[in-house]
Amino acid sequence: MKTDTDKRLVLLHPNDNIFVCCQTISAGESVVLEGESLVIHSDIHVGHKLARCDIALKEKIIKYGASIGSAKASIQRAEHVHLHNIKSDYMPSYQRSGVVDDNLVQTKAEEK
């Protein structure tokens, strides 16, 4: 059983392809993900997500066992998962600097 994972990371649902960070992890640190030691390339703050496995372009991101959006770039295991590599299937997210959206993935309305 691949249970050996850094205590700072939590898996919310067995089907999830991301971990959630409970305590800040700094760039350059090594963390153990399900038995494998990997180097983290950017700071991961509390509440942020880390890829549990490699995730292909357009693949769904699964958290709480449910889809929370799609990959807009291919994502490597242990990489930070956030606005730069995933997007909503419903509506754009926005930051103070403006709307983050690249229309890579169809909206829910278009699918229906």
Place this chain on the structure above:
Amino acid sequence: MKAWLRKDGRKGIRNVVVVGYLVECAHHVAKTIVNKADSPDVQLIGFPGCYPNDYALKIMKAICTHPNVGGAVLLSLGCEGFNREQLSETIADSGRPVETLVIQQNGGTRSTIEKGLQAVADIKTKISHAEKVDMAIDELIIGTICGGSDGTSGISGNPGVGYCFDRLVEENAACIFEETGELIGCEQVMIERAATPELAREIDDCLLKAAHYYEVLGYGSFAPGNAEGGLTTQEEKSMGAYCKSGDSQIVGLLKPGDIPPTGGLYLLDVVPDGEVRFGFPNISDNAEIVELIACGCHITLFTTGRGSVVGSAISPVIKICANPETYKNLSEDMDVNAGKVLEGSATPQDIGDEIYQLIMDVAAGKLSKSEELGHQEFILTYKYFEPVGPACLPTATHR
């Protein structure tokens, strides 16, 4: 717990005098009366618009006859569109003392403030003698909302509230969750929990309406702080927020100002009906708290990750902090440290039990942190709603 019995049979855990302005032009006079009265039991509410609005009238009626309210002083400039006569009549019919002061007919600012202060003092005296009676858990209505969510909210604070809600629902209290715009993406999981197929259809329609509304407006409820806290998409925020509802069956769908007819778990639809008008459904968290209170909530459970300090007039707000780092920064404002879950020293269920106990204490008179700090935020804006359909409410068996 002991509570104030009102004429309609509902019971209040506070005995507040509200001072309400019926147009922005009367705001200063109302605010000055509240400031000079200088009492936690005298609170400012109001509606700023000059044009009449059925929704605003309904909410003001619901707030002024809320079980936590003992009496009201209304401040009108005189020429605004708000139906002050109907509001005053509703309050009087509910057995509460009410005084309406029209500034144009009372000699202006200074003398209206003096008369208002006298009216507040008279009402306080009148309602101070009211006897308190026993109140049972199944007479409580508890609401929940989240604000300043981050990636921790869905792990600690919101599941904690979910456990607490399940416990309350089991004891036949009424529990209300809301933010339909922040449940976009949870349609499927949510309709599976509806008590009847007809209610499931109503919930699905209500989520579609929310998605359409936000699409027209160009922004979802996703705020910059959410992203800084690790949330990336609307549906991720929604799934986290959804945990607050626990696992109970959903027995009904309410609109702002509707009182739950029975115990059980209710969804509150906060997104207006009809074409998109008047702007964003709720311009800030405070507007949602006002709507929960208008549905009769005695207490609101407010979960936050980034940190929020708000409270509310009329019904106590209990603040549940999901993020241990935020808790360290804002501990004076937080009632419950759900961040212990992330540090491994508590489970979401422990947090749920802690919240449950705090509800009992606050209902019995203990002040929540935001009450102690004097928070009385209140905001009410224009909206349009049609009444809920017949499939939305369970048949009344009590309350």
